[in-house]
Every structure is written in structure tokens, then in C-alpha cells.
Amino acid sequence: VSPPGTAEELRRRLGAEVVLPDVPARYLSDATESRALRGTADAVALPRSTAEVADVLRACCDLGVPVVPRGGGTGFSGGCVPDGGVVLGLERMSRVVSFEPLLWRMRVDAGVTTSTVRRLARESGLLFPPDPGAGEQSQLGGNVATNAGGPHAFKYGVTRAWVTGLEVVVPPGETIRLGGDTRKDVAGLDLLGLLVGSEGTLGVVTSVWLRLVPAPEAALPVIALYPDAEAGCAAVERLLGYGLAVSALEFLDAATMELAGGGLPVDAPAGPAFALIAEADGTEAAAAALRDEVEDCCREDALLVHSPRSAADVAALWRWREGVSLAVEAVRGGKVSEDVDVPVERLGELLAAMEAIGSRHDLRTCNWGHAGDGNVHATFLVDPGDPAELERAEHAAGDLFAAALELGGTISGEHGIGLVKLPHRERQFSPAERALQERVKRAFDPGWLLNPGKKLA
């Protein structure tokens, strides 16, 4: 809890240009609003430079006030929902510091949106592969803080793989730089990698050095529909077993297709179906050859195998896929949507477990996600105005985490622990492992002021 008069004191020290006169509601929630999460804060600081970020951190460390770093606010784990203290928004640090397309590099400040980076890269024939969704809102600083993934992480890896440098402000207000334009660096302990995915608990990322790759000439998706999850999961394993190196391998179960399939830009047969989307990329010829192999491999037991041929149809398919989360949320006004990850061959078992968990807690469920990575957005539909249902969903999520761990998985493949999974963290980590993480946290933040109550207990 912050001392009284915190906002005034911060405004006095940092100026009214940095500390807002009040606390606008939009800084108190993130995408977990769909499960009725909303915090409180003493103040909102919107620094315009790394020096101002350092000023904010220094003042807060001096006053003993918690700091909650905030990017685009698109997270699903409540990672930037404050519980008092100062919300430190990076949105004003939205400068593309440098872009060197001939050297496959870009440096951006933390508040630049994911789609800005992807668009700039694309316009120069390059690719920034991470595509976690909500690209117009999500910011690179937040992508780094959560080690964001997305459909194409299957081939290209998560955000960590594309970051070569970070500028970070650490308590009590020191600016450090980890890496930079070099593509390889093993001189220190990998603090850069440690910062990635640390959910704002170790430092405030202010600037990010990215590496890029030449964009593949073509990216050709195939969508296949199956009568049930068993047939769909068998097709996933078949694609892997045949050695088909697709760039994305997504799934949507029949319940998701029933809720969100209406907008699918494909003539699909009526009735519930389990969908796979596999994308082949590379040169025009290589992508087309792989696409044909993928089609062949998908055909066994399929109700439909379809490959959109025009660029517009391809874009429409991915736009629809991107909209699935919102479409599902719209059904009842809210959802509790998790992101467990299991070894890919356990996917079918996880989906079966979700069905049982939904029945047990009297909740409607649906699942979609990154099949090739075993990463499931396991979802319980809720009415955010119904506290009893929300509580049932929290219990159901606990059962889901237990099931994922039982199958050799993790409670989080993408969203992080944030606020919402904190009570479940000890299911995954032994006391010794938790103690080790907490000692590492204290090495950065001895006063435990950076995003307290998130990621680590």
C-alpha cells in the first residue's frame, strides 16, 4: 500500500507532464476484463524517455511505492492490473529508433506496436515473425515482457528468438543495456533472456533491438475439417511424423467452430467439425509443393480440405482466425481463457480433460490454439456479471492446470502467470524452484516494488 499523498508527491517530483492529473479507468484493467478483473492505482505515469522512466522508478523506489509497467494492455493474465501503486505506461515511447532493412535489423522503443514493426518489416521484404495477436494494440515492450508467441512461433520461435538487445531500467533507477546490434553474445549471464518473459517484475524495458529475416515469398495455408478431435489430433501427429515443416499448425475444436465458425471464409459442410490450419511457406514453388503435401496428409478422415488460393482469401482466413478470441468472448460477454501447453502427442487427452472439467463445473467450454506447439487456449465461457459462475470458472481453471501438469505440460505457454495464475504457481514449481526464482527476483528488485503480486509470490 502506498503512503498517502503519493500521487501529489510524484507529480511534484516528476512534473504534471509525466504524472497524469487523475487515474483514467483504462489503466486499471487489461484483457482479463472479460473475467471481471479491475485494479486500483494511486497514479499513472507516462514518461516520454528512458531518462523519465528512470526518474519514475527512482522516485517510486525512494518512496517505497509499487510500479506496474504497462504496454498495450492486451494481456490475458492480469499482468498489468495494478493493486495500488503507480501504473507506468510506455505508450509515449513509440519511436522507431532505427530501421536498417539491408542489415535485417530494427530498434524500437518499448511503446511501438507489434503491427508497426511487422508492417515496416514487410514493406522492406522482411519478416518480424512473432504474431501474438492484437497487433494494433500490443506493444513491443509487452511482447518482450511476456515472451509473446502466436501461430508462427511453431516454425520461427517466440519473441526471445528475435531480440538481440534490450535497454532496461532496474531498481533503484539504473539504466542498463543488454546486448544490442550483435547477433551473438555470451559474455555475461543471459540477463537479456531472463528479462524476456519476466512480466515486468525485474525491470522496465524501454528499448528493444530486433533481428529480422527476409520474408518468405509465399505463405500458403490449408484448412482441414474433421468429425472430431481424435481425427484432428491424429492429423497433427501425421503432419509431424511425415516431416512436413509447416510454419504454423493451428487448431480450433468443434465447440469453437460452432461459436466462431460463422465468419469462416470457406464453404464448410454443416455440423460441428474440428478444424486445423497448417501453413506452408518459402519460395513460391517450395511453399506450393509443401502445401500439396500438407493437403494430402490432411485428407485422411477429413470432411473438407481447402486451400485459399488468392492473397485476399489467405488474408481473410487469417483475419478470421485472429478474430476467434473476440467472437468467443462475445457469446456470453466474457471468458476465462487459459494458455496451457502440453507435449503435442497429449493434445487429445488435454481436450478430453477439458470436456470433463466443463461438465463437472457446469461451464460451457471451447478450445483452440497452436496445435504444433501443444499450446491450448482452453476456455470457459462466462457472464462477467455472474460472480458464482466466475468462481466456478476459477475452480475449473485450477482443474485444467492440474490436468496439463499431469500430462507433462505447463500452466502457461503464452500469457504468463500475471495475477490470475499466481495461486496455481505452486502446482508447477517445487519449493526449491520457487525459492530460486525468488532469489533471482531479489537480485534485481530487493524491495519487491516492480509489479508485486504478479508472476512470483
Added chain:
Amino acid sequence: VSPPGTAEELRRRLGAEVVLPDVPARYLSDATESRALRGTADAVALPRSTAEVADVLRACCDLGVPVVPRGGGTGFSGGCVPDGGVVLGLERMSRVVSFEPLLWRMRVDAGVTTSTVRRLARESGLLFPPDPGAGEQSQLGGNVATNAGGPHAFKYGVTRAWVTGLEVVVPPGETIRLGGDTRKDVAGLDLLGLLVGSEGTLGVVTSVWLRLVPAPEAALPVIALYPDAEAGCAAVERLLGYGLAVSALEFLDAATMELAGGGLPVDAPAGPAFALIAEADGTEAAAAALRDEVEDCCREDALLVHSPRSAADVAALWRWREGVSLAVEAVRGGKVSEDVDVPVERLGELLAAMEAIGSRHDLRTCNWGHAGDGNVHATFLVDPGDPAELERAEHAAGDLFAAALELGGTISGEHGIGLVKLPHRERQFSPAERALQERVKRAFDPGWLLNPGKKLA
């Protein structure tokens, strides 16, 4: 310094099967023997299981004895050269625990060699990309401890990108598991990534979960020779600027070619030349198309552009490339060979700096490495029996590190800090950055018993 009678006490506690009766000389040095480095040890322990590794660590922590983990001993930074204490060799832990080719996964114990993993993968149509060299000797545990790279890291990334899980023994003898068969996991702080590249200072890696990818159908190298470094470096930038996504982009300067070029399986014109090797991989057709583009792009200013066509010729080229380090070493019996990394467009400036540094210290120099990654094996030839020359080489290495940092680079892109770069570490890291690394070290190893005097001061 260990207490007297340490070896006897360890043998009493751990048994004569685990603790050798004496200290064979081969456990006292690594590839830095070429610069006359050799350590001392009280005992050598060769555990056969994770439980025995934990026993060794527990006994050493109890007795306050330093532990120096050791893989294949192929490192170039003295990372496993002991200064007293116990050498903990992982060589008996050489079990391939599981290999699931249809799921693109392998789990191996720490003592399995790199070439075993690569060969097994290849026999099933898969690729384990890291190829740091000395594959018959180097072990996966050591690859992890150094975050090993190699030529194909340019396209495929370093070891970190291929490790999904680690079993690690940490002080005072606790076994923890980080990750596993899942391909994505953001539930904890990324301690797995932190262990990778930590050079045995945080824990002893006992088992490694790897992900693999389908092997490309074809990998087609092009070798090009240039009259000087300027023309060669221009070709590197041209390849990038044209967006040619090669899998490896190597260089060898004229001095290296003069020393090691004799065995080059190519009809080359007489006289000194700067060499590039760029490899195109993918489907047969895509690789061939890219190879042709690479050839065209390389032709400007080239003395020769040649593409070996048969599989045997391709293998011969890479075998020759792999042998360059030993061929260079053979010239005078020793070398001080570093591994600085700079932004790729600064490569030419680094090579010019090396020439000046060699003249200044009266040392013969040569350079080769991973041009696309800006990673240079900057080398001073020495007679390991000449202490004055060795001392000049150490000073010269210091000047090299200063030059690399001046160009926005790092003092280590591949080998790590180990023993030999420790005096130079403060050139790269500010006091605050060093203090942060040291606090993280203490979070794992409060008694500072794991590989003391390496990586961190």
C-alpha cells in the same frame, strides 16, 4: 583452496567408483592448451547418474570444495581448467534417454556427444542445427553451458533455441527440472535460458531435452574468393542486402587461407585471397535457386565463385572448413584464438584493427568465422613454449576486445568468458551490470563453489 585430505574424504563419501584414484592430466586442460593453460585439481569425480552428481555437489558444498563441471574439454576459454577443487566430468552420463523422431524430439544426458545427436537426428531425416565443431568430443552439457553456436547458427540460432528442458543439480545438491517436452513455457522466470551459457557457474546440467526439425532436402554451399577483405566484406553485405536467406555465411581471411588453404578441395587461383562460404538450404529446387542467386551476388569483384556439386564435394568442403582451426594451430604449435562479435557491417573495420594490433605486438594474425553473425575467430599465432610471445598475445587480445567493444560488439560471441577473458570482463560491463550478474550468481550458488574464477569475478 581445498582443505587437506579432500580427495580421500570425497573417496570415502562417494566411493572409489565415482572418485578416481588420482588426477589424470587430461582433466587439467581444455583447448586453451594451445596457449599453455593447465590447471591443478584435488580430485576427479566421474558420476554415472544424476543422483551421483547430486552426491558429489552435496559433498563438495558440505566440505567447501570448489566444483569444476567438465564436458568434452573442447572449450577455448579455459572454462573447465581447474584451479584446485574437484573436476566433475559428465562423460559417463552418455545415455540417449529417448528419441522420438516422429515428434521431432530427443532427450540426452549431458555426456552425449554433439555428433551422436546430429547423427541420430540425420538418420531419421531430422536436423539438430548447432554445429560448434569438435563434434566427436564436445558434449551436449558443454554445448548448453556455453550456448554453443557454429556456422549454421546464422539461420538456425544458437543452442538456446533448441533446448526445451534441462535437468540441473544446483547447490547444495538439489536436482531441479526446467521445462521438458513442451515447446513453449512462460510459467517461471526463464531460469532455463539463464543456465544456458552460464559456463558451469550456476548449476551442473545432467540431462537435456532437445527439439529438432525436419532436415532440409539439400544444403548447397558456394565458395567465393576475393582479392581482399574489403571486397569480401562488401559481398557479405550484398548477400544480406539482396535478402538472400542463406543458412551459413562464413569467411576466412587471406592469412587464414595462406595457412590452411592448402587442403581446400577447390581449384583456386594462386596468391592470397579472402574466402566466403555461403550455404543455401531447403528443398532441392529452392536450395538450387538460392544457390544460383548467391553465386550471382558473389560474382562482383570475385577471383573465383565455385559450387561443389556432388554430396562428396560438399562434405569435403565442410570437412576442410572444420579443420581450419587445427591447421592454423599447427603452424607454430599454438594460438590465442578469440571469438569477438561485432555488428556485421563493422566486420571490415574489425579485421583492419586486427592487422594493426598484430603489427603493434609483433604477432602473426589471421581471422575466420561466422561473417553473417559478425562473429570473428580473431587469432594470434604463438609458440606455446615462448612465454614472452604468450604475454604479447595476451596484451594483443586485450586490444582486440577494446576494438570489438568500440565497434559496438562483444568480447565473446561463442567461447564464453571462462578463465582467459575474465580480466577483460569489466571492459564490457558497467559496475552496476557486474553487480547484477553477481547477485544472480549468488542466488544459485551462495558459497561461490561452482566453477569459481570463471565467467564472473
